[in-house]
Amino acid sequence: MKLATKQNHSQFAFIVSIPIAILGGLMGLGGAEFRLPIxxxxxxxxxxxxxxxxxxxxxxxxxxxLLVRGKILSLSTVMPYSQVIIFLIVxxxxxxFIGASWAKHLSNEKLERIILVFLIIIGCALMIEGFLPESLPALVPSIPGLxxxxxxxxGLIIGLVSSLLGVAGGELIIPTLIFAFGVDIKIAGTSSLLISLPTVIVGLLRYHHQGSFVDKQPLQDTxxxxxxxSLIGAIIGGLLVGIIPSNLLKIALGIILNIAALKVFLHSKA
Structure with missing residues (x-):
C-alpha cells in the first residue's frame, strides 16, 4: 500500500531508514536490500x-x-587480504558499469523479477551466514594466481548484483571472503565496505550518465x-559493532527479507 499523502512520504522515508542503517552498520552491509521493498x-x-x-x-x-568502523575496528586488519580485496574491487x-547499462534495456516487469530472485538469494545468504563460525578454512588455496x-x-558477480539491485553487495561479499578466502567474519564486514564503496560509485555514475537523476524530486523527497x-542509523550501528551479536540477527533478517520481497515484488501478479 502506498502512503496516503506526499507530506508523510519524506517523514516515512527518514524514519524507516534509521533502523535499516543500524542493522546495516551492525553487519557490515549498506542495508540496501532492506530498502528495496520499502x-x-x-x-x-x-x-x-x-x-x-x-x-x-x-x-x-x-x-x-566505513568511517565509524574505522574508528572502532582497525583497518590494518584487512591488509593481509589486500590482494584479494583489490581484485574483488576490479x-x-x-x-x-556493464550491469547498469543492461538494466536500462530491461522492462519494469523483467527488472522486478530479477530483483525478486536476487533478494531471495540474498535472504538465504544472510541466513546461511548467521550459522557461520568466526572463521573457516579457505576453500581457495593460497596460490596468488588462483x-x-x-x-x-x-567480483564480476558481485558487481552485477550491485548494479541491478542498487545494493552495496555486502550480502555476497562477506560469504565470499569467509568461504573462499578464510577471512575472519569481523574483518570480512569491514572488507565488504571497502569493496562496496567503489562498486556503488561506478554504478551510480553510470546511472547518472544514463539520465536516471534528471527528475530531482525523488532526490529531494526520498x-x-x-x-x-541512514547517517544517524549507520553511526549507531557502527558504534554497536562488537556489542550486539549479529548471527541471530542475520538469520531473522534473512527470513524477513524473503517475506518482504515476495510480498512486494509479487504484487503485480496477484
Missing amino acids: LAGPLGYSASQVVPLNLAISLITILIS GAMIMA QIVVALGC VLPMGLG
Whole structure:
C-alpha cells in the first residue's frame, strides 16, 4: 500500500531508514536490500527508479559505516587480504558499469523479477551466514594466481548484483571472503565496505550518465531524508559493532527479507 499523502512520504522515508542503517552498520552491509521493498512498496517507485535511488542512499550509508568502523575496528586488519580485496574491487567495478547499462534495456516487469530472485538469494545468504563460525578454512588455496582469478570472477558477480539491485553487495561479499578466502567474519564486514564503496560509485555514475537523476524530486523527497536517516542509523550501528551479536540477527533478517520481497515484488501478479 502506498502512503496516503506526499507530506508523510519524506517523514516515512527518514524514519524507516534509521533502523535499516543500524542493522546495516551492525553487519557490515549498506542495508540496501532492506530498502528495496520499502522503495518499491510503501514509497511507490517503479523498479527502474528503485535501483539508482537505492544506490545513491547506499553510498551515504557505506561512507558513514566505513568511517565509524574505522574508528572502532582497525583497518590494518584487512591488509593481509589486500590482494584479494583489490581484485574483488576490479571485477565488481567492471560489472557494475556493464550491469547498469543492461538494466536500462530491461522492462519494469523483467527488472522486478530479477530483483525478486536476487533478494531471495540474498535472504538465504544472510541466513546461511548467521550459522557461520568466526572463521573457516579457505576453500581457495593460497596460490596468488588462483586467488586473483577467483577474486576477479566473484567480483564480476558481485558487481552485477550491485548494479541491478542498487545494493552495496555486502550480502555476497562477506560469504565470499569467509568461504573462499578464510577471512575472519569481523574483518570480512569491514572488507565488504571497502569493496562496496567503489562498486556503488561506478554504478551510480553510470546511472547518472544514463539520465536516471534528471527528475530531482525523488532526490529531494526520498534520497535526502533516507540519507539523513541512514547517517544517524549507520553511526549507531557502527558504534554497536562488537556489542550486539549479529548471527541471530542475520538469520531473522534473512527470513524477513524473503517475506518482504515476495510480498512486494509479487504484487503485480496477484
